Every structure is written in C-alpha cells, then in structure tokens.
Amino acid sequence: MTSERPVEDLVVGVLGGTGPQGRGLGVRLASAGQRVLLGSRDAERAAEVAATVAARAATAAADGVQVSVTGGSNADVAGAADLVIVAVPFAGHAELLTELAGSLAGKVVIDCVVPMGFDELGAYVLDVAEGSVTQQAAALLPDSQVVGAFHHLSAVSLEDLSHPTLEGDVMVVGDVRAATDLVQALAGRLPGMRGVYAGRLRNARQVEALTINLVSVNRRYKVHAGIRVTDV
C-alpha cells in the first residue's frame, strides 16, 4: 500500500493526537491539506481537540486547501488511517502498540516517541530493551513497516502558527525503502521542512535520544531548537 497512492491522498492518523507533539503535527499537516485523524484514549476528548485543531489549521491553510481533522479513540484511528504516527508518552508506548498491532498490520507506522526521563540534573535517556523506541515498535508490530521520524520538531514551534515556515529537517530511519521514502514525502508536506534519510532502524536510538540534547540547547539558549542536516 505504500507506493500506490501519492502521500497527499493518504489519511494520517496520530495516536496520542491530543498531546502537544500530536496536536502540533496534526495542525501543521492539516493546514497543508493532509486529512488527519487525532486519536486519544478518550474519544470525546479527541473529538474536542480535533475541532480546535481543525479551526486553527483552517486559519493557516492556503486558499483552496481543504482542512479535515477529526478525532476518535486510538483504536478507531489506527483502523481508519492509511498511515499512523505514534506520539504517545513512552510510558504507554508498548502497551498501546501491543493492543493495536492487528489494526496497524500492513501499514506504515511512524514512531516519534522519545525515551526521556527528567531528574535534578535535567533530561536523560531512558533505556529501552529493544535498543530504541522505534525498534520496540518494530518488535511489537511485525506486520507493519515501522519508521522513526519527527523526533526533533519542537511541539511549541509546531503549534505556533504565527511562524508559517518551520526550520529544520526530519531525520527518517527505517529498513524498508518504500516506507522511508513515504515518510520523507510526508515530512516534506510541512512548510520549510525536508525528510532526510538517516539510516537503518538499528541506528534509531541516537536519533531519538538527540532530542534530549535539544532540550539542553533549549534551556541554555532559550530557544526551540531543531536540526538541519548540512550538505544535503
């Protein structure tokens, strides 16, 4: 299913779509004309957030762009979407994907979850038995094509529509070329951004974890940092 339809025709589901990262990706993709389904444990809450996100996306969309954002349970969204972004907190990651493995079979699943803990010294990387969160997803979803991407986008910048263009690249990791190509194309739908292929799943860990360094950058410089890959 990855190669048959152009990316702009695909319905994008966001699991954990009512959190900051999920909402931010949702509003930006919707304002670019992508049909978006926001999922949550609480379907009513998802519907409420989707209405707000749709209204915000409409204010940012170019003339003639159809904005479509609806909400539902994570399970309904997993079933209905063509392409699914996982944006839940790490603490609920394994359990949710175990539950939804059937609905996600045959689909490209984009994991943007960061294994981040905080203590008195700031942010640090949580250990993941599978090596990375993306590899955990791949282990739990053997019939999906799992890709890691969208880790380095600040939720604050995504939601701040007063800046129509984002600054940064989306590092995309995965083992299946058709799937990473599709996710790169989806990243390219975000204004100002590019999807850059950045290696295999076994090298996902440091892409996820670099987000934690960006938290340190943000704190030191009072910014919302992202990453650009130079020379590409």
Added chain:
Amino acid sequence: MTSERPVEDLVVGVLGGTGPQGRGLGVRLASAGQRVLLGSRDAERAAEVAATVAARAATAAADGVQVSVTGGSNADVAGAADLVIVAVPFAGHAELLTELAGSLAGKVVIDCVVPMGFDELGAYVLDVAEGSVTQQAAALLPDSQVVGAFHHLSAVSLEDLSHPTLEGDVMVVGDVRAATDLVQALAGRLPGMRGVYAGRLRNARQVEALTINLVSVNRRYKVHAGIRVTDV
C-alpha cells in the same frame, strides 16, 4: 587554567593527529592561527605530517596569520599542549588515555572519537561500558576536564581547503561550564562554525553516535553531511 588565557593563545594538541580527523582539525585550526601540535604513536611520522599540514594551512591562512604546526609523540604532545583533542580510533582510546592520564591532568581534553563499527549492513554503534566514549575518557582522566565535541565534522570537508568556510555546528557536551565555554570558543575559530552547548556528559552517547547516521546520509546522498542546530 581554562579561564586565564584567551583561546587563541592556547596551544592545541591533537592525539591521533596524523589520522584524517586529526589532520583535518589540525589544518583548519592552524590556518585560523591556532598553534597546533600533532601527536602520533610514531613521532617521526607526526613530524612529517605536521610539515605537510603546516604547508597546506599556510596556503589557506589569511594575510598576517602565523601558522605553526609541529609533530611529536602522543605523550610529548599531551605534555606540551594547553588543550588536547583526542582523535584516535576507538580501539586504541582507553589504552592511550590510561597511559597519558598524568600529562593530561589539569587540562581540558576534547574527545571527538566515535564508537563506530561496520558490517555488511553498514555502520553501527559500538557499546561502551561507560555509556559513551566521552564518559570513558572522563572515567580514565579524573583530573582533567573532559568535553565531547567535533564529532560531526567530516574529515573530507575539513581537509578540503578549496572550501574556505565549513557548514555546520559543533555540539559540545560536558559537565564543567568553563570547559564547555572554552571548547565552544575553539569551535568558533573554525570558519563558518559555531560551538553549541548540547548538554551534560551523560548525554554524550547520542551526539557521538549520530555521526553513524551521518555516514548513512553521506552514502545515500553522496555528500559530506554535518549538523546545524536551528533557532540558536
């Protein structure tokens, strides 16, 4: 010693200074006017390489910039330099630092070593018991101030003086502010580059390992990729 003299007055030693990364950093720093000592296991070889690097740096240096590059054994360089960059292969990292711990005491030591292995699938991250190469250095050099930096600079780009300006940032990790400030200042001596503080030593692993993703980027796009931190 970190705060008393401006960075441009410090003599920079490079352990493993005859390898591609060491030579590349050496030629760029020397052409910016930094006094450079290139170290090698083989002092004669270091002297030969230093002469070549000095000649190349002189062709790239602005008028009036004094170019000074000399070579010596790693031990002599560790003793004579004010500030030391470790650019040896990972395989020899722990042994060399154990030997030189005395000479490096009281100094800022910059580790740019990447724990990288290769197999039929490409590059991957080697496990380091201490968490990262930089943390290994810190464990072996308890009386030095260890900073991680300069991982993401392509040796090819560093050595290609036909491009006078480099494109990218130097992510700097460390636990001592005076030391990370000094290393940021040193990074700023490279034309076009900035040193960006990117967190504590415990978050060094992913900065080192991201270099391995840049290898994948280079292979896919036929480039010599680096990293820019956006919004800083």
